[in-house]
Amino acid sequence: MHFSFAKAADFMVEHEYRVGRHVSTAGGISNSFINAESVGCNTMQIFISSPRIWDVPDINAAGIELFRSSASEHDIIPVFVHMPYLPNLASPDSNIYKKSVDALIKISKLCDELGIGYLITHLGSHKGNGKEKGIRNVINAISTAIQATEHVNILMEDQAGHANSVGADIDDIKDIYSGIRSKRVGICLDTCHLFAAGYDIRDHKVLDKMDRTLGFVNVKCLHLNDSLSGLGSFKDRHERIGSGAIGMDGFKDFFSYGKLRGIPIIMETAQPSSTAEAKEITTVRKLIG
Ligand SMILES: [Zn+2]
Ligand SMILES: [Zn+2]
Numbered sequence: 001m002h003f004s005f006a007k008a009a010d011f012m013v014e015h016e017y018r019v020g021r022h023v024s025t026a027g028g029i030s031n032s033f034i035n036a037e038s039v040g041c042n043t044m045q046i047f048i049s050s051p052r053i054w055d056v057p058d059i060n061a062a063g064i065e066l067f068r069s070s071a072s073e074h075d076i077i078p079v080f081v082h083m084p085y086l087p088n089l090a091s092p093d094s095n096i097y098k099k100s101v102d103a104l105i106k107i108s109k110l111c112d113e114l115g116i117g118y119l120i121t122h123l124g125s126h127k128g129n130g131k132e133k134g135i136r137n138v139i140n141a142i143s144t145a146i147q148a149t150e151h152v153n154i155l156m157e158d159q160a161g162h163a164n165s166v167g168a169d170i171d172d173i174k175d176i177y178s179g180i181r182s183k184r185v186g187i188c189l190d191t192c193h194l195f196a197a198g199y200d201i202r203d204h205k206v207l208d209k210m211d212r213t214l215g216f217v218n219v220k221c222l223h224l225n226d227s228l229s230g231l232g233s234f235k236d237r238h239e240r241i242g243s244g245a246i247g248m249d250g251f252k253d254f255f256s257y258g259k260l261r262g263i264p265i266i267m268e269t270a271q272p273s274s275t276a277e278a279k280e281i282t283t284v285r286k287l288i289g
Helices: 003-014 033-036 063-073 092-112 131-145 171-179 191-196 205-213 246-255 272-287
Strands: 019-022 041-047 079-082 118-121 153-157 185-190 219-223 265-267
Touching: 033 041, 033 063, 041 265, 063 092, 079 092, 092 118, 092 131, 118 219, 131 153, 131 171, 131 246, 153 171, 153 219, 171 185, 171 205, 185 191, 191 219, 246 272, 265 272
Parallel strands: 019 041, 019 265, 041 079, 079 118, 118 153, 153 185, 185 219, 219 265
Antiparallel strands: none
16 A cells, blocks of 8 residues: 555545645755745655756665655655656647657656655647647656556646647647546646636636536546736736735635635745745645635
8 A cells, every 4th residue: 555645535524725846856856845834834746857957866775665654754745746847648749649648758767766646747739730639649648657557646837828739729639638537637726827828817707617527526636826828818927925916815706616615725926035945835824714
């Protein structure tokens, strides 16, 4: 039995929000637990390989063991891993596509070894080759990674809508979700990306429609970021909570929507210091009540 999966099941039963942020793994991935705890997180997101290079390094047995024992000593649940930025699961270029699927498989396997329950991935860009083909590539990529692993859940993250992107339109995510047909595929919604892609998350009618399309029960992570750019701007520019176009009142409206309760929250905002990071965590805990 993987301890972290058992504990991961408990937090969903609590229906309490877990609040955390993307934290650094400087000095080794096991340090992330201390980094997260020191700013008041009780969930976190990390990279387990450098976000801007292709190579996914191995983690030796001692590193795996250290991470697992650190996990059992800290109340940081769940742990989310974010895929690096270079892989493009929708790529029409066979070389890039193969490298991307290989990276997804390797990181998925590492998540299994580390006892990490959730891997978050972007859905990539079809580079002008047509969305349908891009979506087919993503379905194949995620299905292959799921078949190659036993435990990890792969979460598809919505996008802000840069040119040729897959996943800014939530119907793309729905199509990929139904194409994979696995209980181990889920969704991560990013509030900044949704807003930039034109979904006014302050409006409960918009959220109702989203629930009918995706099902909030399938959303296993909320990336909570304010947006520097306006509604429908298609720009992915994160802002600190309350300082952007969504604003504190906008987030209050968002969180008054009942079906979000219990979905773990991860912030990916740039803060100047760990004190500011801790303050933001406190602000969000107050906001969600
Ligand atoms: Zn992301
Ligand atoms: Zn973003």
